[in-house]
Amino acid sequence: MSRHGGFSEERTESLFGLFSGFIDGRDGKELFDTFKPKLDGLTPLEVLVMGERLLKAGYSVENIKKQVEKVFNIIIPALKEYEWTEPDKESAVCWLMEENRALAAHMDGMKGKIRELSSLEPSSVAYSSVYSSLKKDFRRLAEFEPHYLKTENVLFPFLEKHQYFEQPLKIIWSLDDDIRTVIKEVNSALDSADSLGIEEHVIIGRLFMLMMRMTYKENLVILPAAAECLSGAENTRMLSMFGEIGFAFVEPPACSSGSEEQAEYTGGLIKMGETGVLTVSQLVSMLNSLPVDITFVDENDQVRYFSSPKERFFTRSPAIIGRKVQNCHPPDSIDTVNRIVESFRSGSKSEAKFWINLRGRLLLISYYAVRDGKGHYMGTVEATQDITEIKELQGERRLLEWDQD
Structure with a gap:
């Protein structure tokens, strides 16, 4: 697949010495x-x-x-010489490359419009038309988000299963976040300006550098390495997961979802299909830790389960297990309960929401149809949540700010 072979400890250590030396502030020429x-x-x-x-x-x-850019500039020539066979369109890696090509084409078109603006009078109708079109192009960059989500949430975990990696690509993920941030900044700047000034050119230049350099890093490093490490079966499985996340800037391929895996209980573990494995204790404790009252009614309208959160909104007793849901509601609401359940059973609806004030708190009461992988009705889950504080939220509070109270 490659002219040079896949891995050399000596080259890896030399690159480590180069990169760490730059970080430590050593002389660049040396x-x-x-x-x-x-x-x-x-x-x-x-x-x-x-x-x-x-x-x-x-x-x-x-x-x-x-x-990273300083070192990347040094190693680009060597990486461009690396020979590898690009995978076909049955491969997940191929579609990440296709998206990068589509992004490059889109950004080339944007560069053309920026050059065109430089030759037009800002007060002219022609300038306004091109500028409006350019703003739409920049807003569309946010639609490239599925590409980054697929690399972070599908490709990275698959690579972590191989011998070379434990925590790969954290740097790439952080650079993805930088791109997300600058896309928002550019769109905000363009919406606030009637023309491209120096400040707009600076931030646009930063975004172009971040996004195009990321395509280089993926096409020259990440994707060739992934093509070497991942099997055909892994690529096929990844492609089905890509279909669930979505595609960016390309016509989506036909993605098989694969055979449905049913949950099963074996050896004290609940195998939750493809989404994980839990012990019974973990599952019960997890459900009870959520600040939500959860009640499940099966396909025969019988109550089968309710959670035990620390703070309960409505009275629940083990005596209701096996009871018909119609008998758990006052007479004047039974008709509505029946209509909700029947709409879920028939498939005409899948959710119903209500909110009420109770003891000074605003409660959201949601009903959801529960269906198996083939769409067959299995029952209804009721979730009640106190949204008093949630309703008052404004702005943002990001993960890194959680301990700043």
Whole structure:
């Protein structure tokens, strides 16, 4: 598949020395002269392994990101010489490459419009027309999000199952987040301006650099390494998962969802199809830890389960297990309960929501139809949640801010 072979410990250590030297502030020319000759024949897999070693050595993602473009510029020639066979369209890796090509074409068109604006008078009708079209192009960049979601939530986990990796591509994920942030900043800036000024050009330039350099990193490093590491069966499975997330800038391929895996209980474990494995204790404790009252009624309208959250909104007693749901409601609401259940059973509806004020709290009461993988009705789940504080939320509070109260 490759001219140079997949992995060399000597080249990997040389690249580590080059990269860590830049982070540590050593002389750039000295680093280049020392390590560049040792990087001939560098492979994508070696680049990824080196990145993992930087993290294990204690270098932070932020410090690595500050030097990544400098090092990447040095190794691009070697990576471009690396020979590998691009996978066919039955492969998940192929579709990530197709999306990158589509993104490059879209951004080339945007560059043309930016050049056109430079030749037009900002007060002219022609300028306004091109500028409006360009803003739409920039807003569309947000639609590339499924591509990043697929790499982060499908490709990365599959790579982690292979011998070379434990925590690969954290740096790439962080760069993806930078792209997301700058896309929002660019769109906000363009919506607030009537023309492209210096500030708009600066932030647009940063976005173009981030997105196009990411396609380079994927096409020259991540995707060739993935093609080497992942089997055909893994690629096929990944492609079915891609279909659930969606595709960006390309016509979606026909993705098989694969055979449906039913949950089963064996050896003290509940196998939840493809979504995980839990012990009974874990499942019960998890459901009871949620700040939600959950009640499940089966296909015969009999109550089969209710959770035990720390704070309960409505009275529940074990005596209701096996009871008809119609007998758990006052007479004046039975007709509505029956109509909801029948609409779920027939498939005409799948949810019903109500909200009430109770003891000074605003409660959201939601009913959802429960169906198996083939769409057959299995019952109804009721979830009641206190949304008093939720209703008052404004702005954002991100994960990194959780302990700032």
